[in-house]
Amino acid sequence: MAKVLYNGDIQNEVLKNKKIAVVGYGSQGHAHALNLRDSGFDVVVGQRPGKSQVKAENDGFTVKPVSEAVSESDVVMILLPDELQTKVYKESIEPNLKAGNALVFAHGFNVHFNQIVPPENVDVFLVAPKGPGHLVRRTYEEGAGVPALYGVYQNVTGNAKNLALAYAKGIGAARAGVLETTFQEETETDLFGEQAVLCGGLTSLVKAGFETLTNAGYQPEVAYFECLHEMKLIVDLMYEGGLENMRYSISDTAQWGDFVSGPKVINDETKERMEEILAEIQSGEFAKGWILENQANRPQYNAINRQENEHLIEKVGRELRSLMPFVKQPVNEEEQKQQKDVKEHVTN
Ligand SMILES: NC(=O)C1=CN([C@@H]2O[C@H](COP(=O)(O)OP(=O)(O)OC[C@H]3O[C@@H](n4cnc5c(N)ncnc54)[C@H](OP(=O)(O)O)[C@@H]3O)[C@@H](O)[C@H]2O)C=CC1
Ligand SMILES: CC[C@](O)(C(C)=O)C(=O)O
Numbered sequence: 001m002a003k004v005l006y007n008g009d010i011q012n013e014v015l016k017n018k019k020i021a022v023v024g025y026g027s028q029g030h031a032h033a034l035n036l037r038d039s040g041f042d043v044v045v046g047q048r049p050g051k052s053q054v055k056a057e058n059d060g061f062t063v064k065p066v067s068e069a070v071s072e073s074d075v076v077m078i079l080l081p082d083e084l085q086t087k088v089y090k091e092s093i094e095p096n097l098k099a100g101n102a103l104v105f106a107h108g109f110n111v112h113f114n115q116i117v118p119p120e121n122v123d124v125f126l127v128a129p130k131g132p133g134h135l136v137r138r139t140y141e142e143g144a145g146v147p148a149l150y151g152v153y154q155n156v157t158g159n160a161k162n163l164a165l166a167y168a169k170g171i172g173a174a175r176a177g178v179l180e181t182t183f184q185e186e187t188e189t190d191l192f193g194e195q196a197v198l199c200g201g202l203t204s205l206v207k208a209g210f211e212t213l214t215n216a217g218y219q220p221e222v223a224y225f226e227c228l229h230e231m232k233l234i235v236d237l238m239y240e241g242g243l244e245n246m247r248y249s250i251s252d253t254a255q256w257g258d259f260v261s262g263p264k265v266i267n268d269e270t271k272e273r274m275e276e277i278l279a280e281i282q283s284g285e286f287a288k289g290w291i292l293e294n295q296a297n298r299p300q301y302n303a304i305n306r307q308e309n310e311h312l313i314e315k316v317g318r319e320l321r322s323l324m325p326f327v328k329q330p331v332n333e334e335e336q337k338q339q340k341d342v343k344e345h346v347t348n
């Protein structure tokens with residue numbers, strides 16, 4: 001069994017006298033900055049002017065241009081979108097790093113695929129939460145946490161591992177479990193998980209079920225409740241107690257259907273596709289495609305995104321959710337409202 005570390009296993013004094021620059025105040029950035037500050041650490045946010053800068057200021061942070069935040073800090077956590085990191089790193093981060101600083105990532109993509117080559121005189125490690133940033137914050141506020149992986153790429157000061165663990169504890173990850181990895185393992189498993197299971201696999205499964213029912217003439221609202229809304233309720237039971245706990249709560253009829261029909265949907269052919277996806281990640285082919293797609297200003301990404309947002313399941317879902325006030329407001333609407341409040345506050 002791998003060694004999983006929890007709060008009691010980790011000393012965080014090593015980070016207490018350091019200044020931490022959180023560069024980027026998006027999904028992960030806002031969560032790390034707020035959780036670290038609430039854990040008693042000294043945080044400055046590095047942000048370009050714009051909506052995230054306003055949000056960080058509204059949350060009470062000192063916000064500086066990335067170059068300034070980096071030059072006054074000891075630990076620099078890069079929480080910019082993966083596809084923008086190389087440019088910002090070259091222009092504003094690398095020139096301002098000092099010997100003995102720590103350069104930190106939440107995902108190994110750019111280091112593993114050689115888009116960022118760190119200088120030899122700094123510590124380099126990752127602390128990669130295994131969950132969306134908004135949940136890193138929400139669970140922290142609830143007294144819980146999202147697990148994280150840590151991995152050391154370069155240990156110049158001799159302190160890299162302790163700093164990584166202290167950082168992980170600071171964002172609340174050690175409440176749930178912190179596990180050692182490498183940049184290669186984190187990058188490849190994270191990309192695989194999001195493509196084949198958590199995001200790509202799940203959205204394709206949900207849409208395929210919805211389309212099968214609606215094409216057969218069933219009501220879209222029924223198909224939405226069956227294939228999307230109930231997914232969360234089923235997954236919650238798995239989160240709490242694994243497959244066994246979910247199967248304990250469902251009917252025996254459902255469990256028999258699970259046993260005999262599940263393997264017809266996800267079968268050996270699906271596993272072969274998964275292996276192909278993993279091989280493209282390992283060879284760097286996926287990374288190359290994503291880098292080129294960004295260099296071309298995302299023609300495919302934007303077209304597919306538009307199409308997906310217009311899918312019937314999304315239209316029906318928006319209407320049904322508007323009639324379920326207990327369903328939490330989506331994080332993007334929540335953030336838009338906060339920005340509006342900030343603007344109104346500034347103009348009044
Ligand atoms: N999203 C997640 O839950 C997870 C993400 N990660 C990793 O965390 C990292 C950050 O991802 P994520 O949180 O999704 O990123 P987001 O897209 O949510 O946020 C990016 C932030 O960077 C800011 N930004 C963009 N360009 C610049 C720039 N030129 N200068 C300064 N700030 C800029 C944006 O601000 P603006 O408003 O100005 O655009 C925004 O605040 C990535 O490495 C990702 O792989 C790891 C685990 C989970
Ligand atoms: C599952 C997607 C993810 O890897 C994450 C939230 O962990 C990401 O890159 O956003």
Ligand SMILES: [Mg+2]
Pocket residue numbers: 129130131190194
């Ligand atoms: Mg992930």
Ligand SMILES: [Mg+2]
Pocket residue numbers: 107190191194
């Ligand atoms: Mg990811």
